[in-house]
Amino acid sequence: MYSGLLIILIPLCIGYVLPRQGLRTLKVVNRLLSAMVYVILFFMGISLAFLDDLSTNLMLIAGYVLVFSLCILCMNYLALLWLDKRLPWPSSGHAQPPTSRWRMALDSFRLCMVVAVGFGLGLTGWHWLGEASRASEICLILLLLLVGIQLRNSGMTLWQIILNRRGVFIAAVVAVSSLAGGAAAALILGLPVNTGLAMASAFGWYSLSAILMTDAFGPVIGSTAFFNDLLRELAAIVLIPALMRRQRSTGLGLCGATSMDFTLPVLQRSGGIDVVPTAIVHGFLLSLLAPILIALFSV
Structure with missing residues (x-):
């Protein structure tokens, strides 16, 4: 029953307890992580193509994504407001010119295209593609090992996390409100509550949620998790510049786990350099929570 939990926690913990690595090694780790995202999404597309009654399931996925996205984002927004x-967070007034949101949206579009390519290949029905699920499990183990190494070398100490109270508060509010939104969506859709809680636990980390949710609940829920978390990231990219002027905690919180990597440049440009430590603490905590919560709600 708990084998899935061990598959997640063991490589993550091994990566985290390894000694800190040099700059050259970390560059390799970051490149491998970027590559693993594309590989995992490619395999997810293949698995999606092997679904029975495909057209009906695609409509089902679209409906699930709509409900989960609305429930989770609305709960996040209200709680962060x-x-x-x-706990007002006054602006420092050191915002920079906005970064290219079109370019970042294009990166997200590329991810969708990778899923589409895998889906197209899966439609060929070649028998060897049936091994995609086993290959994705191997990729998952490697991904979590690399994530553990990255978290270990992020430079965040327990003392730094405790001192940045705002980052901790925002992460806590995002975590609780996301779980509430996921549970509400599950009840609306007639799904088990634990499925909704697992869906909400990725906090925007689409590469992780896609593979974990596919392994635990099948390709329909796995694909829903991917598009739900991808939509969160796109919404954050669009809303950050406006929200960071007056509602800085809201702007940061909507980024979820991506605030320590993908959306960090947008946050820095829109909110100033003083946002960065809080964003890293917030993203670090949610990135640490995500695989643990998904595993717990999936058993």
């Missing part, structure tokens, strides 16, 4: 009122 409350936090902004209770």
Whole structure:
């Protein structure tokens, strides 16, 4: 029953307890992580093509994505607005010119294209493509090992996390409100609540949620998780510049786990350099929570 949990936690912990690596090794780790994202999404596309009654399932996925995205983002937004009122975060006034959101949106489009290519290949029905699920499990183990190494070398100490109270508060609000939104979506769709909680636990980390949710609940839920988390990232890219002017906690919180990597440049440009430490703490905590919560809700 707990084999899935061990598959997730063991490589993550091994990567985290390894000694800190040099700059050259970290560059290799980062490149491998970027490559693994594309490989995992490619295999997910292949698995999606092997679904029975494909057209019906695609419509089902679209409906699931719509409901989960709306419920989770709305819950996040309302909870973060409350936090902004209770704990105001004044702007430093050091914002930079906005970064190219079109370029970042193009990166997200590329990810969708990788899924589409895998899907197209899977439609050929070649028998050897049936091994895609086994290959994705191997990729998952490697991905989590690399993530553990990356978290270990992020430079974040326990003391730094504790001192950055705002980052901890925002991460806590995002985590709780996301779980509430996931549970609400599951009830609306007639799905088990634990499925909704697992869906909400990725906090925007689409490469992780895609493979974990596919392994635990099948390609329909796995594909829903991917597009749900990808939509979160796209929404954050669009909303950050406007929200960071007056509702900085909301702008940061909507980024979820991506605030320590993908959306960090947008946050820095829109909110100033003082946003960066809080964004890294926030993203670090959610990245650490995501695989653990998904595994717990999937058993």
